[in-house]
Amino acid sequence: MxxxxxxxxxxxxxxxxxxxxxxxxxxxxxxxxxxxxxxxxxxxxxxxxxxxxxxxxxxxxxxxxxxxxxxxxxxxxxxxxxxxxxxxxxxxxxxEEPSGGRAEENLRQLERYIEQLDGLNRALMILYLDGNQYETIAEILGITVTNVATKLSRIKQRFRREFEESQTKD
Amino acid sequence: MELEELKAIWEGQNDKLDAIIRLNSQALQKAKLVKADTALGRLYRSILLEVILNIGGIVLLGWFISSNLAQVRFVIPAIVLDACLIAVNAALIGQMTAIKDIDYGAPIVTIQHKVELLRIQRIETMKWTLVFCPLVWVPLLIVSFQGLFGVDVYAVFGVPYLLANFAFGLAVIPIAVWISKRFAGRVSRSPFLERAMRVIAGSELGAAMDSLAELTRFEAPASEN
Incomplete structure (x- = not known):
């Protein structure tokens, strides 16, 4: 090698x-x-x-x-x-052994939410969840930092709304 | 529950991931990676093969034209076929150039734009090839019979028969478009046929244009979305 x-x-x-x-x-x-x-x-x-x-x-x-x-x-x-x-x-x-705890259940819900996103927003979400800075996310995606911030803000709002709705149904 | 809280849980998974993920060093050996190929690499090679085969066809047609220069009734269909092959090859070479221009290490929006444009180029080439197929088969019949067997199709079948076939080819095009629009969704057992029908019907191109529009929206300043 x-x-x-x-x-x-x-x-x-x-x-x-x-x-x-x-x-x-x-x-x-x-x-x-x-x-x-x-x-x-x-x-x-x-x-x-x-x-x-x-x-x-x-x-x-x-x-x-x-x-x-x-x-x-x-x-x-x-x-x-x-x-x-x-x-x-x-x-x-x-x-891996599923722990079955509340945290894991929330993570599964997060994964389901990510699955609903289109390819580009899914990339944005993965980059955000992996702890990347907005500047880094913008550099990877090829869009402006402001655009990243606005899109993430919308995704967060939508997630909060859907999470609350799912909790109400449960 | 806020996304920030889930982000903390997501990041907390990292330590667990270190323990459960392992890279297969055997599969990573250079020899195996050299043999392996990417989807784009496979596409490039298949287009290259088409280009080479078409060049063979163009050379043969050139030879046929030069051998029958005095006989216009053979030269014209051969020129039509030659022009079609040259046009297809030009489109294919354009696709090969587009593939070479794709560097996945560049920003995602830039590369996905190029990938979608390549997809549109592929669909357009396939669409026009499929649409023209019923029309070029008459010239193909004339040239191949004369070139391969020395048989003059005009004399054997007669001009009215050939004209009728050409007219049938013309009539087939709108019928094929209609059938494709109506039944493309019902032939899922044959992915190739389904794709061909979607291409003829224009739905494949529509989907590609939608993806391109989605990319443009994603790229645009968020206030415009």
Whole structure:
């Protein structure tokens, strides 16, 4: 393995949560998740030569991962995609015991809410929940900071309203 | 419950994720990644193959035209076919250039714009290819019979038969559009046929234009939305 490849694997290992969050944010089906994870990793690896190491790896990785994920459902390639063989899964996720607590229930509700959003707003939401600054979100998405703030404010209002409605129904 | 509170729970999951996610180092080995390809890479290769096959067709038609220069009745259909192939190839080369211009490391809105424009280019090419299919088959019949078997189709079938076929081809186009608009949603068992019908009916292009409009809205200052 060359120095460049080793560096790539190290950076990917350090940022594997981005891969997990994006894949989970855009796919419900486990086999789709593995296809998407594979597609993102291959795209990252092929584009790694163009990565400017003066910039943050996480910003670049978010851009690549989200661009691939958004295109995944829109592009015609989805119709001819091949399922990745089990031994080639790049992302292995150990089974976790559901805690079943209130926090987990709220998280499931949040995930359901994210699923309702279109590809771009879903990206915005994932970036926000992952704790990115508005400036970083704007840089990744290619929109202004003011636009990010306004869109997030609307999403928050809508979420609060839907959450309250669901609580009333329960 | 506020989104900020859920954000804290979401971030709190990070430690748990570190424990349950593992990257498969075998799958990450360079050899496997070299062999693997991206969706765009696969699309690029399939378009390249189409371009190469079309170039073969263009060369053969060029040879046919030069061999039959004195016979206008063969040259004209060959020129029609050649023009179609050149037009298709120009569109395909445009798509290949568009694919090369897509760098997923660039901002999402910029890249998704390019991806949608590429999708529209693909749909337009497919639509015109499908629409012109019923019309080009008569010239194809004339040229292929003369070129491959030395058979003069004008003499064998007669001009009225060929004109009737051309007229039938013309009539088929609006019928195909009507059938596609009416039944595209009912052939889900055949994804290729369903897509072809959606393309002819214009719904595929409509969906792509909607996505583009959605992107523009997302990009515009929020007060304009």
């Amino acid at each position: 060359s120095t460049n490849d080793a560096e790539f694997v190290r950076l990917l290992e350090d940022h594997k949560k981005i891969l997990y969050r994006v894949v989970n944010g855009y796919c419900n089906n486990p086999s789709d998740r593995q296809d998407l994870a594979q597609d993102i990793v291959v795209q990252l690896w092929k584009a790694f030569d163009r990565f400017d190491d003066r910039k943050r790896f996480s910003t670049w990785m978010y851009r690549v991962a989200l661009n691939v994920a958004i295109s995944f459902y829109r592009s015609e390639s989805r119709r001819v995609k091949s399922t990745v063989p089990v031994e080639d899964y790049v992302l292995e996720i150990a089974a």
